[in-house]
Amino acid sequence: xxxxxxxxxxxxxxxxxxxxxxxxxxxxxxxxxxxxxxxxxxxxxxxxxxxxxxxxxxxxxxxxxxxxxxxxxxxxxxxxxxxxxxxxxxxxxxxxxxxxxxxxxxxxxxxxxxxxxxxxxxxxxxxxxxxxxxxxxxxxxxxxxxxxxxxxxxxxxxxxxxxxxxxxxxxxxxxxxxxxxxxxxxxxxxxxxxxxxxxxxxxxxxxxxxxxxxxxxxxxxxxxxxxxxxxxxxxxxxxxxxxxxxxxxxxxxxxxxxxxxxxxxxxxxxxxxxxxxxxxxxxxxxxxxxxxxxxxxxxxxxxxxxxxxxxxxx
Numbered sequence: 001x002x003x004x005x006x007x008x009x010x011x012x013x014x015x016x017x018x019x020x021x022x023x024x025x026x027x028x029x030x031x032x033x034x035x036x037x038x039x040x041x042x043x044x045x046x047x048x049x050x051x052x053x054x055x056x057x058x059x060x061x062x063x064x065x066x067x068x069x070x071x072x073x074x075x076x077x078x079x080x081x082x083x084x085x086x087x088x089x090x091x092x093x094x095x096x097x098x099x100x101x102x103x104x105x106x107x108x109x110x111x112x113x114x115x116x117x118x119x120x121x122x123x124x125x126x127x128x129x130x131x132x133x134x135x136x137x138x139x140x141x142x143x144x145x146x147x148x149x150x151x152x153x154x155x156x157x158x159x160x161x162x163x164x165x166x167x168x169x170x171x172x173x174x175x176x177x178x179x180x181x182x183x184x185x186x187x188x189x190x191x192x193x194x195x196x197x198x199x200x201x202x203x204x205x206x207x208x209x210x211x212x213x214x215x216x217x218x219x220x221x222x223x224x225x226x227x228x229x230x231x232x233x234x235x236x237x238x239x240x241x242x243x244x245x246x247x248x249x250x251x252x253x254x255x256x257x258x259x260x261x262x263x264x265x266x267x268x269x270x271x272x273x274x275x276x277x278x279x280x281x282x283x284x285x286x287x288x289x290x291x292x293x294x295x296x297x298x299x300x301x302x303x304x305x306x307x308x309x310x311x312x313x314x
Contacts, residue, residue: 012293014211015284016201016259020221022277023196025167027189029055030160035180040189042174045272046165053176053188055161064154071147078144081137088130095123163188168195168269192277197268199230199261201283202240208257210287211235217261218299221281226301228267232285234260259285267303 009015033055040052098119105111169191176188199219203211217230239255261283268275284299286292 009284009296010293012287012289013284013295014203014207014287015282016203017280018199018201018261018283019280020219020263020275020277021198021200022169023193024172025169025191025193026187027052027163027165027191029163029182029184029186029188031055031157032183032186033057033161033181035176035178035182035188036161037178038174038176038188040165040171040174042171044171045194046169046171046191048165048167050165051162052165052171053163055163055182057158057161060154060158060161064151064158067147067151067154071144071151074140074144074147078137078140081133081140085130085133085137088126088133092123092126092130095119095126099123165191167191167193169193194268194272194275195265197263197265197275197277198233199263199281199283201259201261201285202256203259203285205239205255205257207287208235208259210289211259211285212288215288216286218284218295219261219263219281220284220299221279223279224281226303227284227299228263229302230261230263230283232259233262234258259283261285271303 036054036056038053040046040050046052099116102111102116102119106113106116171189172192173190174188175190176182176186182188211232213232213235215232217232219228219230221228236258239257284295286295
């Protein structure tokens with residue numbers, strides 16, 4: 001079997017045409033609002049967590065102040081109810097002492113039964129008042145929790161007004177400008193996720209079933225005079241007809257399986273200014289079997305910094 005270069009390939013090495021691709025990630029607003037500022041331009045590299053845009057949060061800030069005032073008010077009601085409980089406990093203690101004294105005097109016929117019954121009733125009222133105050137305190141505490149939840153909800157919305165890059169990538173499109181009003185889910189920027197750069201090829205079923213996740217691979221791009229190391233990260237479990245990369249009629253008659261060959265993230269970072277999606281090339285993979293074939297010379301010509309990568313045997 002011969003590769004695209006016309007060099008005969010060892011048995012056990014398969015290849016397919018493809019192009020360099022990366023997932024596009026949209027940075028969108030979670031809540032409707034006006035765009036305050038956009039801090040990234042098309043072509044800029046962004047790091048994970050980097051702030052790339054902000055939405056106007058002035059109205060939410062006012063709502064936050066009101067919600068914080070509601071929390072303070074609810075907390076003051078809790079304090080007042082705690083004071084009421086302390087007072088109810090003192091009244092109950094006094095009422096119980098009066099009942100005890102009147103019971104002693106009643107046995108000596110020093111007080112009337114009517115007076116004793118009155119003091120017992122006063123004690124029972126004090127017990128009821130204390131229980132009511134304790135129940136009210138629980139309600140007041142729940143009101144504090146609800147008010148604090150309202151503060152947290154508004155604070156979350158304010159935090160959502162700060163749009164951050166979810167991954168390492170390059171800004172592909174700037175879809176909004178400061179001053180624009182966007183609905184929930186409105187797109188502000190589109191990134192190319194450079195943390196996951198890969199070449200996608202298609203292989204016939206006879207080769208795809210001999211390919212494993214983690215198999216070593218090589219990528220030979222048309223614009224480079226050396227090969228790139230890669231790893232198979234995906235083999236489609238379903239066959240496809242006539243994929244767009246297939247170029248010959250004989251290949252179109254076969255069932256083809258999609259295969260992704262990932263480029264090491266460290267290598268992408270080292271050559272970030274040269275990374276371009278859409279560049280066409282050929283992906284080579286080693287199929288499972290014995291003996292394991294060696295890479296031909298033109299696929300062993302790798303970038304100089306490959307030796308410094310964590311993988312010892314690319």
